[in-house]
Amino acid sequence: MPAEEEPAASTNAPVLGPAPSTVTQEERTQKLLEDLEKIPLFMAHLPDSDEPNLAVEALRSLASDEPPLEVATNLKAEGNDSFKRGKFAEAAQYYTKALDYDHDDKPLKVALLINRAAANLELQNFGMVLRDCADALRIRPNTVKALFRSAKACVALEKFEEARECCKWGLNIEPENKELAAMQAQVEEAVAKHERRAREREERSRQKELAREQLKKAIEIRSGLAFDTSSNKKKRPEGSPVSYPWENDSERQVELDRDTGHLLWPVFFLYPESKESDFVERFDESLTLRDMLAEVLAEPPHWDSRQHPKYTLDAVDTFFLSRPVGGFDEDERLVKVSMDARLGVILNSEKYVIRDGIPSFIVLPRSDPFVSQFIERYRKLRQTREAGTKITSS
Structure with missing residues (x-):
């Protein structure tokens, strides 16, 4: 009877014994050094950890x-x-x-x-x-x-x-x-x-x-200048210089040009339709609103239409809000002002009150539905205020 043959090895049979290592010699060396560092006798420094380590404590005792x-x-x-x-x-x-x-x-x-x-x-x-x-x-x-x-x-x-x-x-x-x-x-x-x-x-x-x-x-x-500091309520530190009404808590302050003797005002141009504004750091009082707006509106604002811009020098009117010193919002009146008026003349007029040291002007596009609505709002406020005054006086 012929001897039994060994079965042929299957290619799908599992390989017995350890799998080939993919760890490099450098990694094995680093692992060995890390393990040695955990053995107290080989430590370069005793650990600061609060976790108990009996071997370390023994070394400390020694x-x-x-x-x-x-x-x-x-x-x-x-x-x-x-x-x-x-x-x-x-x-x-x-x-x-x-x-x-x-x-x-x-x-x-x-x-x-x-x-x-x-x-x-x-x-x-x-x-x-x-x-x-x-x-x-x-x-x-x-x-x-x-x-x-x-x-x-x-x-x-x-x-x-x-x-x-x-x-x-x-x-x-x-x-x-x-x-x-x-x-x-x-x-x-x-x-x-x-x-x-x-x-x-x-x-x-x-x-x-x-x-x-x-x-x-x-x-x-310039005796005609009037100031209102009612909204500037921040107290100055004790020992600081006396505050003047044209000063505020920001870095935006009126300055005197010593060479010309002119006042240089910080000025806001407000665009209520778009809820945007422009700030001019030093507006010479000898210049007109037209002079300054010619620079500010030299290019259409980023929020205006590029194809059909409404805010161009020849298509806008300028206004300011007139409010008595110490007055309230309901006391405000919208006053139109010529763009050819000099800043110094406007600020010295009896209707203009400088709030917190920074004058501001409203700029509106002349032919736009928003303008009539905006003006009408202040007209109604004025009528309501005048009616209330008549009732009170009667």
């Missing part, structure tokens, strides 16, 4: 069994290493932990304090720098590095007299110290720059106040 001086010295070395790597906050933490250990090695305490001061200098914690340097100087008054770092912190805080004293003290201890000599020169340079800036600020303030007074006189000469 460390706590060492003499405090040795632990502090080791922590100082860790801090120095972090500092060299640019990890200044981490370095400061190591120095702080080292300072928590009680021992009698004064030079080590001083080194830890001035090292932590160096880290805080990099972190711009200048108050902490001064405290650590002061503590170091209490232990060893001739610690030149503490004086040097104190001087740097004092300059940053603009405590220039203290910075000078630190440099002077340090150079009395080490007259040939080049770093301190350079620091002393930096202090004097910083003092000169600070004083120069203070003079410049004072001069700007003086010029600003002079300009305000000149503007005040120019406005007083």
